Each structure stands twice: as structure tokens, then as C-alpha cells.
Amino acid sequence: MAGAGGCAVAAARLLRLTAGDGRDRRVRRRRAAVLLTVAAAVVGATVAVLPLAPAFHRAEVAAVGLGAATLGYALGLLLLPGHSRLTPxxxxxxxxxxxxxxAALLFAGWVLVPPGPVPPVVRAVTVAGAVVLAGLLVGALDRHYPGTARCRLGVAAVLLGLADLVVLLAYRAPAVALLTAVPLLVGGALLTAAGMTRAAAGDPAVPTGPSPAWPRVTAPAAVATVAAAGHLAFVGGFTPTAVLLGLAVIPPLVAREFISITDQRRWAGRLAAREAYFRTLVAGGRDLVLVLDDELRVRWLSAAGERWFGLRQEAVCGRPLADLLHPDDAPGVLTRLAGRPGNAAAPLPGDAVAPLLVARMRTGDGGWRETESTVSDQRTVPEVAAVVLHVRDVGDRRRPERGRPRGAATDPLTGLSTRRELLRVLDERGGTPGALLLLDVHGLGPARDAAGPDPLLAATARRLRDVVGPRDLVARLSGEEFAVVTDAGPVPAYALGERLLAALTEPCPVPTGMARLRVGVGLTExxxxxxxxxxxxxxxxxRRAVQLGRNRVEWYDACLEEELVRRLDLERELPGAADRGELDLVYQPVLALADRRPAGIEALLRWRSPVLGTVLPAEFLPVAEDLGLLGELGRWVLDRACRQLADWSVGGRELWLAVNVTLAELLAPDLVPRVAAVLAGHGVPAERLVLEIAESRLGADLPTVVARLAGLRSLGVRTALDSFRAEHASLAQLRRLPIDLLKVQPRPVDPDEDARPLIDVVVGLGERLGVTVVMAELESEPDVARATRAGCRYGQGFALARPATAERVEAYFAEFPTTSR
Incomplete structure (x- = not known):
């Protein structure tokens, strides 16, 4: 009666949540409340009628009530938030x-029943209850929706109480033993009502990271261990069925541990990528970033401190901020920073609101630099707990304002025009033809107004004046940026840029030796x-000249902005493309030239972006290299290609499959074990895989390349040298490389050179070295005929077969009963 009363109270609380009209947006939650109310009523009715039922049928009555309540609770919980949003x-x-x-609960229920014959209803409740309780308890660990989690935990308690009644009644336990089900029934029903109340109120999702994995691993192990210990203590040995059920607990635990390790690596990788991204942003900026603790001591400073201010990390960290400020400016700055958290830059009483902190800051050489600082007080944020200063050098801007009338047109350090003067001259020119050259001079040190202009800066200004014409305007825009306005046409202006480049990159004597500057020049009409x-x-x-390595002149054209936008789009969309399923492979057959039958196939990567369309590797691989994603893409390509090769091998086709690898992938120390693991995982024989490396990518690290290729060959994997040009310069290092296949380009770089003799030499040398030669890029039948006459066994190109999807390639294979070896 106590259990029935508790269920009645819970049902009444749930019934109040079902009120509302059809226009209510929470109609799903109201339906869930109705189903949970019905289920609670079923539980209460089941418990209430048990005393009225015959003693030998009470277990069956309780089992029927358990099944009906389970159905009602299941339908109600499926309508609560959190279930439909689960990712695969x-x-x-x-x-x-x-x-x-x-499996752990089933093992526990199986071994903890009393010895002897087990009633069928007990076995049924044990098996079904283990699955249902496991699902509810695992779902209750979800922290994103607390209300739904409480409902699941409450339902689990109620169903466990009913299952307890079924077992006790089936074994004709004493009446006092039935009271053990009362706390489960009452507590579970009330907890379900409380959780549904929260879910009906909205139960907003809680943004959290990955939930802890230890309960999911520890709970099954603990349940199985306790059950086994109890069985050994009170019963004795295990039956074969019990042993099998106990062993069934182990595989899911191993799988869960593997999933946990994978999740941790994925989250660690994301965190490391974000940290590296933000570190790169901070390190590349010209603003100095200072992180201060509660006592306003320097905890960290960005790379701009040493680059622009001459402040080294080890010399500054741990020192009070006051030591870096001018004695006249330090009191005002420290007073503002000592304000209450969240208002560090608040003005002093009687002052006007000042969004910036203006002060003179000490440099590494003992001088002073005029700065403006913005303040971000993060002392109330636990993850930061610091005051962050963004310090900007404003000395170049303020010197002309102090020493000259407003609107001065000359830079005081170099005597060149200023940005303001440059804009004025450009405005006065109107539509007059001419050109503007913008120069980025990398290597100039910070200007030192206390000891006069920097000698390197003065030499740069002098060389600029010496090269330009008498009517050309030379301006200094910032510390390392200069501009030249000329009346010359496009071609003479480009020649002027080349002369400026040659003059500025000449070694310049400085007190410490010879300095070399690197210059990027941008030109527009x-x-x-x-x-x-x-x-x-x-x-x-x-910017384009700087990106391409400086020491060059680059024109502006309309395509430049499009290329820049395209580059930014690629950098934004490429991360995560593999996880989003946007990567794809197409396959191009390699045919035996004698009978035109397929002997091998090459996997080619494609990126099917829903935003950018199909992107070829030549465009996105350089971006991936800059973003550090080549390893991720290489792992995806190798795994997908081997999986496809395993599928094709089922039909008995003995094809080899070639996969391209970059030099960075080849030099990675984990390449050989990773390839071995992928081959073993897909059951692909090692000799069926060919890894290709482009000859132009070998670079100077040839000994390491040779060692890595030898390691792959020790596994049985074949290696190939791709894009091999039939030229004399490439033949010298061919003997040093442990390769199995050589993919030769049919045309030399020099269009006037005859390709036939060189191809004959390569094919003959390949036969002597035991290297199989594949003629690539066969675009026409004359190319195929030339390769055949040279004695080449295999060919690849549009004249033979075009790249296609796996399905089209399978249809192509169907035309050939067997494959060439």
C-alpha cells in the first residue's frame, strides 16, 4: 500500500503537467507527461492489486504490470529532449x-538467483530487465539534459522495484521481504515526477565537454565483480552458462576503453590545434600582450615583446608592471589597474572617461617607448584569472604631432613623406596615369629616437632616394613599410621595382656586422x-610578394583579390572535411600496354565541398600543408584506399593500388607501423599496395627518404617514384632509391628535346635495376604507341582510362575476366 500510495502521488504530480491547449509549443513534453502518468498509474495499480490476487498467480500479475509500465515509460522517455539529437x-x-x-547486469541476475530450478518468469525478467535497466542507467549519465536524466534514473528505480517484486513473489519469499521494493517504487516514482517537472519547464541544454568515461567502464566491472564474489561465497562454482555470461562483459569494456582513448585524443587534438592557432595569431602581431596576476606582476608576454620592444621573457616575467613603466606614468596606470575587477580601466575621480592607458614603457636597451594600452580584466574568469594588456607603440605617430605643426608631411627619422602626405598627393593626382609601389622591408630594427635614427633605417631611406626619379614621391608608412609614387607607365614602374629590390637587398654594414634585408614589393597602376x-x-x-617568399615584385590584378578570398575560404572549410564526409577518392586504372588489361589502379583524392564545389589536390594540399592537416588527410586516404582494395579483392582480382604520399608523410617516424596496421586491419596483402612519392619532392633529405623507403619494402609494400622526368639529371640518383616502380613522364621539360631516346634509356635502365616502368600521362594514341615501342610494359593516362568513382571502375573491371600481372 505504501508503494501504491507513492505512485499515486507521483501520478498526480505528473497529471498537472499535461494541462495546456493544442497550440502549446511543448506538445511533445505534454504527451510525454501523459505517458509517464499512465505508466505511474499502472505501477500503482499493479502494486495495489497484488494482495487481492491468488498467491500462486501474484508473480505473473507483477510481471504483466512490469511489462505494461515498461512500455509506457519507454514511449514517454522517447518524447523527452536529448534523444533525437544524438549523433551517430x-x-x-x-x-x-x-x-x-x-551484460554485467544479466550476469549478476543469472548467478545471484537461489540454487535450483529457476521459474521462467524470473529468467524472462532477468534478461529483459538487464537490457532495459542498462539503457536507462546509461542514459541517466547524460549531463546535457538534467531533467531527462532524472526521469531515466527514476524510471530505472521503479522498474527495478517491480522486478524485485516479481522475483520475490516467484520464490514465495516472506511478506516482510516485499518491503524492500517500497523505497525503489516510491523514490523512483517521485524522482520521475521531479525530472519531468524540470523537463516541462524547458530543461535547457548544458554546454559541457565530453562526459566522464569512468562510470561507464567501472560500473559494469564492479557489478560483475560483486556478483561473482557473492556467488562464490554463498553458492560455489559457476555453470558453463554463467562463465560465458561473465566473459561477455569483457569485450564491451575493451571497446569502451578504446572509444575513451579515441575521444581523449580527438579532444586533445582539437585543443592543441586551437592553442596553436591562437598562439600563431598572438606571436605574429605587432601589439605587445602582457598578462598580469592579481598583484600586477608580469606572468607572460607575447613574442612582440622581444621583437619590437627588446624585452625578453626570462628578464620580465615575475617583475612588477611598475618596473616597466616610466616613474611619472606608473602611479596613474597602477591606480586604474588596481580598481575593482571588471572595471580596471575606470577613470580616476574627476577625470574624463579614458578608454586607453597612456604611458611610457621601458625597452630592452634602456630607452622609453610611448605606448597606448587597452585593458581586458579577466580576474573573475577562473580559466584566466589575470589582467590582460594589449600594448601598442604610438611613438612614430606622436613624435610629428609634438615636434611639428598638425598635418606635418615629413617623417622625422628618415626625412621621407608620411602616410598623410602620400594620401594627399594621390588625391591631388586624380586620374593622372602612374603607379604606386608598396615595399615591405623585413629586417629593420625598432627606431631609437634617444640615440638618433637607426643606421639601417637611414641607409634604407638613402637607397630609396638614390633609385627613384626626381619627381617620384617616397614615403614611410610605418616601421617597415615604404611607398613610392611614380609617373612612369606600367613597364617602367615594374623596372623601377626591380631596381629598388636590387638596391635594398644589397648587404648593408652595421655596427654588428653586415645586415641583409628581405623585401617584398607590391605594384598597382x-x-x-x-x-x-x-x-x-x-x-x-x-602581401602576395611576402607570401611567396619576398625578394620579388608582384602586380595587382583583379584576380588577386579573388585568389585571396579563395585562399581564406579554403583555410576556413578544409579543417574537419574528413569528419564531415566531404573527402572522396577516384581511381584511374593502370593498364598493360600489350593487351590493354588492368594491372593496377591509382587512388586520387578529391574534396567535394558543399560550399566550394569539387576541389583538386593541387589547390588544397598546399593549404593543408600550411594548416598542418597533411597527416590527417594522408591517414584518411590510406585507410579508404585499402578498404576499397579489400572489397575489390573479394572478387579474386589481383590488382595493385597506388597511393600518393607527400614528403612530410614519408619522413614521419610512424609511417611504417601505421601502414602495417592499416594493411592488417583491412586484410590486404602488403605487395598489393604501392606508395608513390613525387621525384620533385625528394629535396635534400635523400638519406632519410632512402631509409624510409627501405622500411616500407621490408613490410612487403612496393614503392614508386612518381613524376620522373626522362632527363639526364634524374638518372643519377635512380640507383640510390629502393623503389619497385618508376612512373615516367612521356615529355621532357625542354620542348625541343626528343623524348624517345631518353625514354628508351629509362626503360633499359629500369630493366637492369629490376624496376617496373609505368608510362604516365598518356594523353593520346601516339603517346601510347611511343611508350609501347620503347618497351614499356604499363601505361596510365586519359588515352587508356580516365579517373572515375569506385562504382564506375567496378563496371569497367567487369569487361575483363582476369587482370594482367
Whole structure:
């Protein structure tokens, strides 16, 4: 009666949550409340009628009530939030958790029943209850929706109480033993009502990281261990069935441990990538970033401290901020920073609101630099707990303002024009033809106004004046940026850029030795554009020159902005492309030239981006290299290619499959064991895999390349040298490389050179060295005929077969009963 009363109270609380009209947006939650109310009523009714039922039928009555309540609770829980939003990866992880806990509960229920014949209803409840309870308990560990988790935990308690009644009644246990089910029934029903109340109120999702894995691994092991110990203590040995059930607990635990390790590596990789990304942003900036603790001591400073201010990390960290500030400016700055958290830059009483902290800061050589600082007080954020200063050098901007009338047009350190003067001259020119050159001079040190101009800066300004014409304007825009405005046409302006480049890159004597500057020049024509547009266009060309390695002159054209936007789009979309299923492989057959039958196939990577369309490797692989994603893409390609090769091998086709690897992948120390693991995982013979490395990518690290190729060959994997040009320079190192296949280009670099003799030499040398020669890029039948006459056995190219998807290649294979060896 106590259990029935508790269920009645819970049902009444749930019934109040079902109120509302059809227009209520929470109709799913109201339906869930109705189903949970019905289930609670069924439980209460089942418990209430047990005393009225015949003693020998009470176990069956309780089992029927248990089944009906389970159905009602299951339908109600499926309507609560959190279930439909599970990703496939999460569903797989949860399935493994349920399998592990279910096996442990089934083992416990199997071995803890009293010895002797077991009633069928007990066996049925044991098997079904283990699965249901495992699913509810695993779902209750979800921290994103606390209300739903409480409902699942409450339902698990109620169903466990009913299962307890079924077992006790089946074994005709004393009446006092039935009271053990009362706490489970009452507590579970009330907990279900409390969780449904929270879920009906909205139960907002809690943004958390990955939930802890230890309960999912520890709970099944603990349940199985306790059950086994109890059985050994009170019963004795195990039956074969019990042993099998106990062993069934182990595979899910192993799988869950593997999933946990994979999740931890994935989260660690994401964290490391984000940290590296933000470190790169901070390290490349010109602003100095200072992190201060509660006592306003320097905890960390960015790389700009040593680059622009001459402040070294070990000399500054741990020192009070006051030691870096001018004695006249330190009191005001420290007073503002000592304010209450969240208002560190608040003005002093009676002061006007000042968004910036203005102060003179000490440099590494003992001088002072005029700075402006923005303050971000993060002392209330536990993960940061610091004050962050973003310090900007404003000395170059303020010196002309102090020493000259407002609007001065000359830089005081170099005597060149200023940015303001440059914009004024460009504005006055209107649509007059001419050109603007923007120069990035890398290697200039910070200006030292206390000891006069830096000698390297003065030499740079002098060389600029010596090269330009008398009517050309030379301006200094910032510390390392200069500009030249000339009336010359496009071609003479480009020649002027080359002369400027040659003059500025000449070694320059300085007190410490000889300095070498690296210069990037951007050039744009002056037409009917505004001064701001002209500077922007020249700056884009300058950026391109810097990206390409400096010491070059780059034109601006309309495609430059498109390429820059395209590059930014690629950098934004490429990370995570493999996880989103956007990568694909196409396959190009390699045919035997004698009978035109397929002997091998090459896997070619494609990126099917929903935003950018199909992107070829030549475009996105350089971006992937800059982003550090080549390893991830290489692992995906190798795994997918070997999986496809394993599928094709089922039909008895003995094809070899070639996969391209970059030099970075080849030099990776884990390449050989990783390839061995992939081959073993897919059951692919090692001799069926060919790894190709482009000849142009070998570089200077040839000994390491030779060692890595030898390691692959020791596994049985064949290696190939791709894009081998039939030229005399490439033949010298062919003997040093442990390769099995040689993919030769049919045409030499020099169009005037005859390719036939060189191809004959390569094929003959390949036969002497035991290397199989494959003629690549056969685009026409004359190319195929030339390769055949040279004695080449295999060929690849559009004239033989075009790259296609796996399905089309399978249809192509169907035309050939067997394959060439």
C-alpha cells in the first residue's frame, strides 16, 4: 500500500503537467507527461492489486504490470529532449555502454538467483530487465539534459522495484521481504515526477565537454565483480552458462576503453590545434600582450615583446608592471589597474572617461617607448584569472604631432613623406596615369629616437632616394613599410621595382656586422581610383610578394583579390572535411600496354565541398600543408584506399593500388607501423599496395627518404617514384632509391628535346635495376604507341582510362575476366 500510495502521488504530480491547449509549443513534453502518468498509474495499480490476487498467480500479475509500465515509460522517455539529437558517433558509444552494463547486469541476475530450478518468469525478467535497466542507467549519465536524466534514473528505480517484486513473489519469499521494493517504487516514482517537472519547464541544454568515461567502464566491472564474489561465497562454482555470461562483459569494456582513448585524443587534438592557432595569431602581431596576476606582476608576454620592444621573457616575467613603466606614468596606470575587477580601466575621480592607458614603457636597451594600452580584466574568469594588456607603440605617430605643426608631411627619422602626405598627393593626382609601389622591408630594427635614427633605417631611406626619379614621391608608412609614387607607365614602374629590390637587398654594414634585408614589393597602376583603393590594391600585391617568399615584385590584378578570398575560404572549410564526409577518392586504372588489361589502379583524392564545389589536390594540399592537416588527410586516404582494395579483392582480382604520399608523410617516424596496421586491419596483402612519392619532392633529405623507403619494402609494400622526368639529371640518383616502380613522364621539360631516346634509356635502365616502368600521362594514341615501342610494359593516362568513382571502375573491371600481372 505504501508503494501504491507513492505512485499515486507521483501520478498526480505528473497529471498537472499535461494541462495546456493544442497550440502549446511543448506538445511533445505534454504527451510525454501523459505517458509517464499512465505508466505511474499502472505501477500503482499493479502494486495495489497484488494482495487481492491468488498467491500462486501474484508473480505473473507483477510481471504483466512490469511489462505494461515498461512500455509506457519507454514511449514517454522517447518524447523527452536529448534523444533525437544524438549523433551517430554518440549512438554508437551509448550502444557499447548499454551492451557492457547490460551484460554485467544479466550476469549478476543469472548467478545471484537461489540454487535450483529457476521459474521462467524470473529468467524472462532477468534478461529483459538487464537490457532495459542498462539503457536507462546509461542514459541517466547524460549531463546535457538534467531533467531527462532524472526521469531515466527514476524510471530505472521503479522498474527495478517491480522486478524485485516479481522475483520475490516467484520464490514465495516472506511478506516482510516485499518491503524492500517500497523505497525503489516510491523514490523512483517521485524522482520521475521531479525530472519531468524540470523537463516541462524547458530543461535547457548544458554546454559541457565530453562526459566522464569512468562510470561507464567501472560500473559494469564492479557489478560483475560483486556478483561473482557473492556467488562464490554463498553458492560455489559457476555453470558453463554463467562463465560465458561473465566473459561477455569483457569485450564491451575493451571497446569502451578504446572509444575513451579515441575521444581523449580527438579532444586533445582539437585543443592543441586551437592553442596553436591562437598562439600563431598572438606571436605574429605587432601589439605587445602582457598578462598580469592579481598583484600586477608580469606572468607572460607575447613574442612582440622581444621583437619590437627588446624585452625578453626570462628578464620580465615575475617583475612588477611598475618596473616597466616610466616613474611619472606608473602611479596613474597602477591606480586604474588596481580598481575593482571588471572595471580596471575606470577613470580616476574627476577625470574624463579614458578608454586607453597612456604611458611610457621601458625597452630592452634602456630607452622609453610611448605606448597606448587597452585593458581586458579577466580576474573573475577562473580559466584566466589575470589582467590582460594589449600594448601598442604610438611613438612614430606622436613624435610629428609634438615636434611639428598638425598635418606635418615629413617623417622625422628618415626625412621621407608620411602616410598623410602620400594620401594627399594621390588625391591631388586624380586620374593622372602612374603607379604606386608598396615595399615591405623585413629586417629593420625598432627606431631609437634617444640615440638618433637607426643606421639601417637611414641607409634604407638613402637607397630609396638614390633609385627613384626626381619627381617620384617616397614615403614611410610605418616601421617597415615604404611607398613610392611614380609617373612612369606600367613597364617602367615594374623596372623601377626591380631596381629598388636590387638596391635594398644589397648587404648593408652595421655596427654588428653586415645586415641583409628581405623585401617584398607590391605594384598597382594609378587610374580612376581613390587614394585608399590604390593603397589597398598595392598592399594586396605586397602581401602576395611576402607570401611567396619576398625578394620579388608582384602586380595587382583583379584576380588577386579573388585568389585571396579563395585562399581564406579554403583555410576556413578544409579543417574537419574528413569528419564531415566531404573527402572522396577516384581511381584511374593502370593498364598493360600489350593487351590493354588492368594491372593496377591509382587512388586520387578529391574534396567535394558543399560550399566550394569539387576541389583538386593541387589547390588544397598546399593549404593543408600550411594548416598542418597533411597527416590527417594522408591517414584518411590510406585507410579508404585499402578498404576499397579489400572489397575489390573479394572478387579474386589481383590488382595493385597506388597511393600518393607527400614528403612530410614519408619522413614521419610512424609511417611504417601505421601502414602495417592499416594493411592488417583491412586484410590486404602488403605487395598489393604501392606508395608513390613525387621525384620533385625528394629535396635534400635523400638519406632519410632512402631509409624510409627501405622500411616500407621490408613490410612487403612496393614503392614508386612518381613524376620522373626522362632527363639526364634524374638518372643519377635512380640507383640510390629502393623503389619497385618508376612512373615516367612521356615529355621532357625542354620542348625541343626528343623524348624517345631518353625514354628508351629509362626503360633499359629500369630493366637492369629490376624496376617496373609505368608510362604516365598518356594523353593520346601516339603517346601510347611511343611508350609501347620503347618497351614499356604499363601505361596510365586519359588515352587508356580516365579517373572515375569506385562504382564506375567496378563496371569497367567487369569487361575483363582476369587482370594482367
Amino acid at each position: 558517433r554518440t549512438r554508437w558509444r551509448r550502444g557499447v555502454d548499454i551492451l557492457g552494463l547490460g 594609378l587610374a580612376a581610383t581613390s587614394p585608399q583603393d590604390a593603397v589597398r590594391q598595392a598592399d594586396l600585391a605586397r
